[in-house]
Amino acid sequence: MATIGDDVVVSNRKLERMFSMKGGKGEASYANNSQAQARHALSMLHLLKETLDGVRLSSPEFPFTVADLGCSSGSNTIYMVDVIIKHMSKRYEAEGFETPEFSAFFSDLPSNDFNTLFQLLPSYGGDSMEECLASDSHRSYFAAGVPGSFYKRLFPAKSIDVFYSAFSLHWLSQVPDVVLDKKSTAYNEGRIFIHGANEITANTYKKQFQADLGGFLRSRSKEIRSGGSMFLVCLGRTGTDPADQGGAGLLFGTHFQDAWDDLVQEGLIASEKRDSFNIPVYAPSLEDFKEVVEADGSFVVNKLEVVSGGSPLVVSHPDDAAEIGRALANSCRSVSGVLVDAHIGDQLSDELFSRVASRATSQAKELLEQLQFSHIVASLSLP
Structure with missing residues (x-):
């Protein structure tokens, strides 16, 4: 059981009903603290386009359908969906096929700030698909939001051509119960993350990640159309020890822990x-990820690799220690703030992240040098 506030207790299994990136457009919102994710996604565009070049072109009598799983509430998802649809439109044109209509589903947990996301969506433009695709200021696809956990079914069978999910699959469906159980050998006493935890605790998180990823793959295998593909990116690590979470460990296991x-x-x-x-996060190794894909057997691996993602901190003045401190605090708060607020309340949450900023400011130079992310990139398709 996990405590929320002082009096209310909520099961970890309720996580999918309350968790989200921090909504709105404030200083600590995800919308204003996802520049690093945008940079990392742009650096992988060539890999995404390789995946898209392998997607079978469907009949124009049916819409070509894209789904972003874990879309959150910023502009990154809109940009990437636009990239996918324009790339596929060019493929239809180059191969002499009639261009179909396009649809895009933006999916995340029910508590996601879909309002902010939809306010960022350009209006649908043009009377024809050709006019829509030619416009840079209008949307060339029909859009819809789909609330729900991507570890379960979200769409009708054989309805999606391309699944895209970036920077989401490292979030677990729940914190394993035994990690919070004082009587368990997996009890993570004194820590709020598994970085540096004992072997039993770390392996418990690994098992949770692999069970979740298995559910994700089974669900998508039913929903994807024949000839479709998935492009997945999540936080990863290069080492074999699950208790060493790499960049994720530095983000959640140092100044945040302190x-x-x-x-x-x-x-x-x-x-x-x-x-x-x-924190319900697990950064897998390549082997952790590969084991699940091979055991599930639903998908063929077209590409599976670890890529360097760079720093999650985007600052205008690298010599300004205070700006770096604020950037780390806002980065932490944008992704975990909803959980922290629910657990200790807004006032203590403000105190907590103020201390994160202060501690990070005192170690600003080291943070910029050492805080580097690695990502698992997977391109998968049906056999």
């Missing part, structure tokens, strides 16, 4: 309160 310890040492929260909170 800030929680500050609140405990200052008597603002009890140690039990800290210990009942864990």
Whole structure:
């Protein structure tokens, strides 16, 4: 069980009903703190286009359908869906096929800020598909939101041509119950993340990730059309030890962890309160990912590799330590703030992230040098 606030207790299985990236357009919102994800996605465009070149062109009597799983609430998803649709439109034209209509599904958990996302969507433009595709200021596809966990079924059978999911699959469906159980050998005492945890705890997270990924693959195998493809990107690691989470470990297991310890040492929260909170993230190794894909057997691997993603911190003035500190705090808050707010309340959450910023400011130079992400990139299709 995980505590929310002071009086309300909620099961980890309720995570999919409450979790989201931080919505709105404020300083710590995901919309204003996802520039790094945009840069990382742009660096992988050539890999995405390789995947798209392998997608079978469907009959123009049916819409060509794209789904972004874990779309969140910023402009990145809109940009990437536009890239996918324009690339496929050019393929239809180059191969002499009539261009079909396009549709795009933006999917995330029910608590996602779909309102902010849809406000960013350009209007659908033009009387014909050709006019829509020729316009840079209008949308060339029909759009819809699909709330739900991508670890379960989301779409009708054989209805999607391209699945795209970036920077989402490292988020688990839940924190394993035993990690928060004082009587368990997997109890993650004193930590809010598995970076540096004992072997049993780390392997418990690994098993949760692999069970979740298995559910994801089984669901998509039913929903994807014959000839379709999936392009997946998630946080990864280059080492074999699951307790060394690489860049994710530096993001959640250093200054963020220390800030929680500050609140405990200052008597603002009890140690039990800290210990009942864990970040539901697992950065897999290539082998962790490959094991699940091969065991499931639903998909053929076209490409599976680890790529360097660079830093998650985007700053205008690299010599400004305070700006780097704020950037780290806002980066943490944009992705975990909803969970933190629910667990300790808004006021203590403000205190926590203020300490994250302060600690990061004092280690700004080291952060810029050391905080680097790796990503697992997978291109999959049906046999």
